[in-house]
Amino acid sequence: MERISISEAAFQLTLRDFKEAASRISNDIIETPLLPFEFPDRKLMLKAECLQELGSFKIRAGANAIESANEEDLLNGVITASAGNFGQGVAKAAKNRGLPVHVIVPETAAKVKVEALLNLGAKVTAVPFSDWWAVMTTRSTGLNGFFIHPVAELEVIIGNGGIGLEISSQCPDVDVIVVPFGGGGMISGIALAMKALGKKPHIIACEIETSTPLKSAKSKGKPINVTRGESWIDGIGSTSVLPEMWPLLDELVDDVIVVSHLEAEEALRSLSSKAHLVSEGAGAVALAAAMKPQFSGKNIVAVISGGNIDPKTYGEILNNSHS
């Protein structure tokens, strides 16, 4: 059976789809606060997704993907292939439901991430990177269980849409929403939820200077491969936009703002000293973008997507001793 493309399916989503998903996962997540952030010439607000349990918005997608499966499919538990925030989100959502979960990770995955998965009760199998990538592209694991893809999954987009619903109810007159761009699941979900609500805020993606796949795709009119420079910021910055996500991003994202490391580090310090939030790099990139002069006078929301940052790196940036 041929699968309808993610983009085609996503464009057909209705407000009811987003609302039902939000209700399905209401026990897994908190409605994160929209915090005012003092800034001279605009009403700037932070959507503090770093306050979700496990410190990331990804619990929304993980929980929704499990909730959307039928019971029979879940008899053998859940399988995913992410060592990061998404894998943790799926593992936590599975744990909340008493379901076994099996996570395939590349052998290169950081030990601390594998340990976090084990602490959540997941079975973890490490495979060579090429085998892991094959799982990502074929969705085939050879294992019994319900497979959830970390990015190219309609239920991921729908789950993330809840962030849009919450922003709209917390700030009905929002003009601009700035979202870190990783794979596109979050920005698509937020934009589609806003559309379903009949609202038209500007949807702005942000990227870090060392890796700008979306900015490049936007200027070329199609996904292209870009280099990926070194950065302490993870979770955003891949080498290309996934082709199956491109139609959504082409249509829904109004602009892309590229942020420098200096700007991101300054924003990270501001999040700590002024907002008292511990953010990961991607969230700091969103705040840095939202402070740009072009948004003067606007009601603007920066999505602080997560708070999982290496403590050593974090301490160094706070102390201005990071190089």
Next chain:
Amino acid sequence: MERISISEAAFQLTLRDFKEAASRISNDIIETPLLPFEFPDRKLMLKAECLQELGSFKIRAGANAIESANEEDLLNGVITASAGNFGQGVAKAAKNRGLPVHVIVPETAAKVKVEALLNLGAKVTAVPFSDWWAVMTTRSTGLNGFFIHPVAELEVIIGNGGIGLEISSQCPDVDVIVVPFGGGGMISGIALAMKALGKKPHIIACEIETSTPLKSAKSKGKPINVTRGESWIDGIGSTSVLPEMWPLLDELVDDVIVVSHLEAEEALRSLSSKAHLVSEGAGAVALAAAMKPQFSGKNIVAVISGGNIDPKTYGEILNNSHS
């Protein structure tokens, strides 16, 4: 006219007093989230007051004190005598209402705190410490304006009671609430609001090992002078319980837990890495107390009172390099 004592007045407060205050200041504050904090043997939750604008619960008291004055009294603006979070709370609440505010600070006040007050539009006058202390004890400034005392003020207690109302609605079956003890305004407000709601959670104060005025008063049955050792933790830890607050604390506080610096520093790191909150020392002391074995099996809330911590100290503690 003789003033009725704070304690006498406070014991007469009703649920209506607390609810009206909460409603009066609803535009000054956010309802802070009650965040789950994973811990093996209990349901531990964080009342994240560090997310208030300016990073402290004190905006509640400052705003309520101003709101409770009559218009005539406010014609010449507002005066207070705190260089810290309370002074900022009053200054911000006054700014929100377009009222002039004059803050008397001791000459020893940290420059960064004075600058924060100036940024909020306050007029700041620095006086010798003995003159400043005279203002605190006599409530007399020789200036025209409505004076608000940072601790011994009924409206401060009522404003802080809102924290109790919120906890009760966010977790109706709370068993224990742990509150940092500074002057007693916060713990009294929370305890009295709970009482007014007809609820009886255990009310636990926490102190840092270098200065334990409440623990000492509780064991002697009256306020006594204690030494104040050096600590990076401020906002809690004075040399004595204020006599006018003692009847409240004697009656309302069920137990006092003393926390070591090692425990507080470990809790500060957990707040950063697990809850993604930047807390000041007092909040970390509350979490450390709430993790003690005696609270096994309980639904327990730690009040994370504020997030204003020196960035250098913070970075050092995160990096385990603080001495």
